[in-house]
Amino acid sequence: MINKDRAIAKFMELVQIDSVSLNERGVADNLTAYFEALGYEVFEDQKSRAAAPQANAGNIIVKIPGVGTKAQDDIIILEAHMDTVEPGNGVKPSITEDGLYVVSDGTTILGADDKAGIAQILEVEAVLRENNLDHPPLELVFAISEEIGLLGAFNLDTGIVKGKMGFVLDGGGGPGTAIIGGPDYYDIVGKIIGKASHAGVAPDQGISSIQVMADAISNMKLLKVDEDTTTNIGRVICDYPTNVVPEVTRFEMEIRSLVPEKAQKQLKHVQDTLQASADKFGARLEFEVSQSLHAYHHDDSTPVIQRYKAMCERHGLEYEGIVMRGGTDVSGLTFNGIDAICLAAGGEYAHELRERLIIDEFLANIQQVLWLVTE
Ligand SMILES: [Zn+2]
Structure with missing residues (x-):
């Protein structure tokens, strides 16, 4: 037929x-x-x-x-x-x-x-x-x-x-x-906002956003988080002359999980980790989440x-x-x-x-x- x-x-x-x-x-x-x-x-x-x-x-x-x-x-x-x-x-x-x-x-x-x-x-x-x-x-x-x-x-x-x-x-x-x-799929777009300063003259007046980001990343569970859940940072952008303490670092990342509760838990972990590092250095975190898959x-x-x-x-x-x-x-x-x-x-x-x-x-x-x- x-x-x-x-x-x-x-x-x-x-x-x-x-x-x-x-x-x-x-x-x-x-x-x-x-x-x-x-x-x-x-x-x-x-x-x-x-x-x-x-x-x-x-x-x-x-x-x-x-x-x-x-x-x-x-x-x-x-x-x-x-x-x-x-x-x-x-x-x-x-x-x-x-x-x-x-x-x-x-x-x-x-x-x-x-x-x-x-x-x-x-x-x-x-x-x-x-x-x-x-x-x-x-x-x-x-x-x-x-x-x-x-x-x-x-x-x-x-x-x-x-x-x-x-x-x-x-x-x-x-x-x-x-x-x-x-999976559940979350897109995350965010910024760490530190404080610009002259890197040679007054480094102690600045807050290095890239340092905050690095601190957060080193404390974050990434890639295969568990058998159902993954997390990846695809983009970290910080681009300043070397004599400037970098004020802003932008980042983009994703979280996927086959189990919604695990996706939620990982999302909280990621945000908490970034916030803890921002607090530690006196920086500010901007964090935006959108869910594109359920x-x-x-x-x-x-x-x-x-x-x-x-x-x-x-x-x-x-x-x-x-x-x-x-x-x-x-x-x-x-x-x-x-x-x-x-x-x-x-x-x-x-x-x-x-x-x-x-x-x-x-x-x-x-x-x-x-x-x-x-x-
Ligand atoms: Zn198709």
Whole structure:
């Protein structure tokens, strides 16, 4: 029932529409025109637009009414993101000679992350429609700005999207593999403010912010804090002539944990350590925290996992639930009360110039989504 040539052609068409994060307009218009021509209701999510004012599109949401014996079943959400990383403009896709992969020309990424997910959803809808298969109502969500903090998924308008169970098509591997857990993620931006003074004439009048920072770092638990928690300082900036006691040192760091209480505890440890060093030297601390991911970890009793595992069993697929420390839109959907997991899209080497679509996995992943929505 899956039309291989059509699915691959759609994928190739999508990757040729530039859509680096915040520039999703082209893909949004393409999908809107495609689904409106088929007679479906299409919405552009203004809540996501308002939350990302620099973006030139909002999430695109398509409502597909249920059919046949499943028409009154609970809604299922299928989700993929429209944006790509850089270098992602002017993608020239081609199929390798052995017919196994789609690749870029090597000067850009391919954009299988996540246009493979979008193309999967389009093929699923086409197969359902052509064969008049029974299925529950579907909500198709095509999100903006996943790659820059899951902005679309976090700011999804749940006034439009009513479903409570979702499959995000944005993972690696083949059928059977699902991402079922993800971390809390805190971004920290801060400053140590000491006191400037002449380093040769009046060093005792100054407070060296870099010395305070060094003191704090040497007392801080960093990198792998425990089996669930990590912390990293990515940037410390202090740039003065050597004859000035440096007044300000700026820093940026992150904390991730699969367990929210541990993330909170580590956040407190980091802030307390910085504050203690600032107090010790008479400096001041400015400390700003923003949370860009919210931890989730579905156990086997969750309906979405039960549905997925049952499908795997029926079709002899080996189920593997993976907990990941990176972000996917599942984090945003979960934050909005939607029970979701992330399934494979069919791509490999995401964010690299050698990124490619594994054609057989892409097709097998379409099949597993068809099973999920028709059985
Ligand atoms: Zn992705």
